[in-house]
Amino acid sequence: MNKTWVDAPAKTRGAIDEAMAKTSPGVHAPSSRALLFIMVSACLLLAGCAVGPDFKKPAAPDVGGYTAHPLSTTASSANVAGGEAQRFDKRGDIPGDWWTLFHSRQLNALIEQSLASNHDLKAAQAALAVARENTLAGRGAYYPSVTAGFSASRQQDPPGALAPVPSNNAFLYNLFTPQVSVSYVPDVFGLNRRTVESLKAQEQSVRYQTIAAQITLSANVVAAAVQQASLRAQIDATHKLIDINSHMLRILRYQLAKGYVGRLDVAAQESQLAQVNATLPALVKQLGQQDHLLAVLSGRFPGQAPAENFELADLQLPRELPLSLPSQLVAQRPDVLQAEASMHAASAQVGIATANRLPNISLTANAGSTALAIGQLFKSGTGFWNLGAAATAPIFQGGTLLHQQRAAKAAYVQAAEQYRSTVLTAFQNVADTLTALEQDAEGLKAAATAADAAKVTLDLSQRQWKDGYASYLSLLSAEQADQQAQIALVQAQANRYADTAALFQALGGGWWHRAESDRADPAKADSMKAENEK
Template structure:
């Protein structure tokens, strides 16, 4: 049997005799025992007819393009642009590719490594002191040497398998971090769009208040000249007008900054942000809200699943640390030829070969490997505790948004009632003013009250929309039925 064949057979036999990988086999953390997110069950319907009711639907899947539930083509376009051009997503995708390549590189160590070399040299022997190196006794010569080297480290105790397992878990973590980044980006765009619509509506209402306050001040000035109003009345109205004007620049600043945010989220500089394009009237409040059980949340939230992969990676690292304390095996083989003639390197007399094996065991290192194993075990405990913290945070997110939506529904219903009452008051006051029963100042005050009620309703409506998006995000958004089936299969 030729030497290289003996080496290959030796490596195969050693690999086949390899035992199981040392260290703990990964066990998924147990699902939480909680059966609901809130302390008490919320009503199945949030809000009434005046507050735009929403149904909590159990086991409702969330589409990948979940933002479409708001019924805005402009919003859909913005989210798609952000997902296509946001640099943070590009960075996350590059990190995922890097992690996947590291896994592929580590998997390669399951197989032998072969290297081919060719080394020509021109030499002269010091024949005055040493005998000639060549059998021909030539002093000057050109030596051609070609060689094949094969090395292999049998994975007897699973060092490489645990390393691959750890790297694969890290790659899965990066993939889930990419999912979390996509979810967060889409939610940020949705919230920015809702905020823009809210700010535009508040600016319009504030401008209407300023207009009404200005008219009221002009009327009071006229009445003061005629002796029907006091200087104190004029001063009070001037103060009210100044306060209304003071609120406007802050709203305009928030709108411009929000437009800058939208542009950057879409991967564009603020100067290319474009004109405002979102109105509350064009954003639809979803009639139904998804509601999963707590045990499903750990499968749906990408940040929870990413934290679980950290536990998996840490578990594998314990196996790596333990395997490093056990004997390490290595096999090597070389085959080559050397001659002063290039064409005769592999004739019988010019061929050389070697087979070698080694076993290395650390017997004394002042406890370094032992402490590294203990450090890996502590890291596993740390990642497990961090996983539990992420799960609790996820439960809190869902509970907080559920309570917020419940409160938002009641707030919006009350704000809508208040706006309608203010509108009726304004209409009746307008009719009375036309008949001469009240003055223009009373009508202006009624208009101001209506605009203030309108602003409160706008804020409540925007909060309801934002918290609806927050609930979808808290549940892990983009939870399609196909993903649910795949995760269920993996859990068994």
């Protein structure tokens, strides 16, 4: 039940008056036992109140799609690896191990190795453990605090004292005092509950941050493996281009020596060879960087790169792509859920700042024994106890508490705007990826057409050269065009694989189907599974 702090004092006064009337009718000065009963009754009466706003989950955005023109299928390219048409299924669910849809055992093994050994992911999991323990520690405020103590002292009073302290009139004596102290702060205005609520929301934020790190890691491994395969194919084609251009240059130099061509033709070919040679170091550098990246992602040193050498031909392009509804996206993207949890924590902080401006009640109790000798500690007549209740209320703090409350409200507005921004970014990610997949299919289709045309040209050039109708330079030129078309085709294939992985990441990565996610947040995982099964 949510109460404002203005209502609380009136209810408190009513509870006190009622308790006094029931305890000692007609008596204006209640006993100490009645006062204690009054205080406890008032605390119990207000125990259900919690000041500050109650957090409400933001509503899903009222939009029907991600792009201006809905997509159903992409273009296809016949007889090309990765050229299959992809269909978007709005009712499809995202598997937790979505990378297995590429049907590569090497890729599956590398991702599982990365999920088990990546140090950034382990750090995120440790941060989640910290947040969980902080939440459990905060719950301790719900219970009384019990402490035990023991003191021993030897004391001498001056002989001229009016009276010695011990009952045996000794001026030199030992004093032993064991005691147990109990203190309890009733959660009258919900300060403890709002604090635990904030801690739990922060734990949820870290949990979704850990899930996001897991999804990002698996997507990065797929992207790095695809890029590695693409670079290997491009390097092979570049080496062939260098061989072709070197052969052409040798022929032109021979023809120059015989007077069949001019120096300009040789210089042009030398420039062409130099340009092709210049592209090779950049490709080799990128390949080395991808090898190092795969090693680090899997928890190894760069010099311990995994032995797997990926080839695009070993990957299978998923044909059925799940496309979650916009209302589902905000409920399954971990970054959106993290922003929502941060918003919840900021809401609870408003209640904390409000409760800090209200009175605070504490109950205390002490019980123990004191004696001049250890053997007499638990004998009759040595025990003592006391009960106490205290109430404190801030009167003047120089505006500190007021401005802290205003700052908490402003922080909630900030968190709400950050949540909306995160939602927009999530929709942008999906829209960008869908557009990329559509254009990747068109790009691959164009690259496949160009590669087919270059292959036909090469076949005709080879026949003409064999029959003596074309020069060897013409044949080498056709081979060069064919290799350049192959490089463009490889790049187009890699784009489709990489952007397909990006779509799974943009839609949330299916984390609710993974066992570790069930353990981390079973309620959320179960709700996501039920929603996707509808």
